[in-house]
Amino acid sequence: MxxxxxxxxxxxxxxxxxxKMFRSTGxxxxxxxxxxxxxxxxxxxxxxxxxxxxxxxxxxxxxxxxxxxxxxxxxxxxxxxxxxxxxxxxxxxxxxxxxxxxxxxxxxxxxxxxxxxxxxxxxxxxxxxxxxxxxxxxxxxxxxxxxxxxxxxxxxxxxxxxxxxxxxxxxxxxxxxxxxxxxxxxxxxxxxxxxxxxxxxxxxxxxxxxxxxxxxxxxxxxxxxxxxxxxxxxGQILEQGNTEEIFEHPRHPYSSDLVAANISFSSTTKFSEVQESGEPTKEGCVYKNSCSKRFASCDNEPPVIDYGKGTVKCWLYSNMRDDRGNKMER
Ligand SMILES: Nc1ncnc2c1ncn2[C@@H]1O[C@H](COP(=O)(O)OP(=O)(O)O)[C@@H](O)[C@H]1O
Ligand code: SF4
Ligand SMILES: [Mg+2]
Structure with missing residues (x-):
């Protein structure tokens, strides 16, 4: 390599x-x-x-x-x-x-x-x-x-x-x-x-x-x-790795939503306009409002997990389990 x-x-x-701040002077x-x-x-x-x-x-x-x-x-x-x-x-x-x-x-x-x-x-x-x-x-x-x-x-x-x-x-x-x-x-x-x-x-x-x-x-x-x-x-990288791997086995819920929807955005389209989803959040995981897999930990900033072939920023993988609960290979 x-x-x-x-x-x-x-x-x-x-x-x-x-x-313009409320009641501010300027x-x-x-x-x-x-x-x-x-x-x-x-x-x-x-x-x-x-x-x-x-x-x-x-x-x-x-x-x-x-x-x-x-x-x-x-x-x-x-x-x-x-x-x-x-x-x-x-x-x-x-x-x-x-x-x-x-x-x-x-x-x-x-x-x-x-x-x-x-x-x-x-x-x-x-x-x-x-x-x-x-x-x-x-x-x-x-x-x-x-x-x-x-x-x-x-x-x-x-x-x-x-x-x-x-x-x-x-x-x-x-x-x-x-x-x-x-x-x-x-x-x-x-x-x-x-x-x-x-x-x-x-x-x-x-x-x-x-x-x-x-x-x-x-x-x-x-x-x-x-x-x-x-x-x-x-503004955040939610997942990165080998292209084929990400398309075949997207790990982050946002990546899998994108791949499943097979969206080819126009340069001005937002995902939220073509898929029912919420606004990004400032507290905890940025994808929390759109994620079907969210759970209690997601109110906190997720860690970036290195799984060997790439990284994913999501609480689901914090104990090296995949989204079906199976142990992931490193
Ligand atoms: N020079 C700038 N000053 C203030 N905000 C900016 C500036 N450039 C980009 N932004 C804001 O940063 C965000 C990301 O913009 P941009 O980098 O152009 O995104 P993309 O290329 O992915 O469409 C947008 O909300 C945009 O309004
Ligand atoms: S951290 Fe939680 S809300 Fe964010 S993508 Fe992972 S499961 Fe979904
Ligand atoms: Mg641009």
């Missing part, structure tokens, strides 16, 4: 939320916790999936991993080096190593700039290339993503959705990043184009020896793309 290249421990991200600041003690690792060459419904914190995680947001707490280690989010060097280390591709290629591409210039934006400033070296790099990146050279002088508005996402990808890979965070990279595309982009991503991973953190709300995309997966629910 490959060693982890990225280790994330207890990552917590919160935003200031302005609330606005008071409150904190909204969007990611709560997230831990996972990424190994060389693997695709690690993060699946969750809208609002679960996926984009916040993606943006934190490339240094856009600063976590409140965390221990992040990249190729054995601890990342200090409070220091410039820490952010630079993240940006040198991890690239991001956003869901919406339209919003992330400047409509007034040619494709050539957009792709070349991804060349790190410290490379200081001559014009013809730069042109060679841009052509190579375009070739890698199957974008015809004739498109380099076009503007984003002249491209199809799939071509725009190829341009975003070319801009990211030209910087020689070792890890790509793909935040719903195919969600805004037609189904037929989605498959082309997914297959392109599989090929790029092999050709460039890179690793992916693949974020999506779509269970089918997870099945197709990911070696391991973490199930995110309102």
């Amino acid at each position: 490959n060693e982890p290249i990225l280790e994330v421990e207890n990552l917590t991200v919160q935003f200031k939320a302005k609330t 606005d008071r600041e409150k904190w909204k916790r969007v990611l709560n003690a997230i831990s996972f690792s990424l190994r060389q060459g693997e695709t690690f999936g993060i699946v969750g419904e809208t609002g679960s914190g996926k984009t916040t995680l993606a943006r934190t991993l490339v240094g856009i947001y600063k976590p409140k707490d965390c221990k992040v280690t990249l190729y054995g080096k601890r990342v200090d989010f409070r220091k410039k060097e820490g952010i630079l280390l993240l940006r040198k190593t991890i690239g991001i591709v956003f869901q919406d290629p339209v919003g992330s591409l400047n409509p007034r700039v040619t494709v050539y210039d957009i792709i070349s934006e991804g060349i790190p400033v410290w490379e200081k290339l001559k014009e013809e070296q730069k042109a060679e790099k841009v052509r190579e990146a375009a070739r890698l993503v199957d974008l015809p050279e004739s498109k380099l002088e076009s503007y984003p508005t002249e491209l199809s959705g799939g071509e725009k996402q190829r341009v975003s990808l070319a801009r990211t890979i030209i910087g020689g990043k070792k890890i790509l965070v793909l935040d719903e990279p195919t969600s805004s595309l037609d189904v037929s184009i989605q498959a082309q982009i997914l297959n392109l991503l599989i090929r790029l991973k092999k050709e460039l020896s890179i690793s992916y953190i693949f974020i999506t709300h779509d269970l089918n995309v997870i099945k197709y793309m990911c070696d391991r997966v973490a199930v995110l629910y309102y």
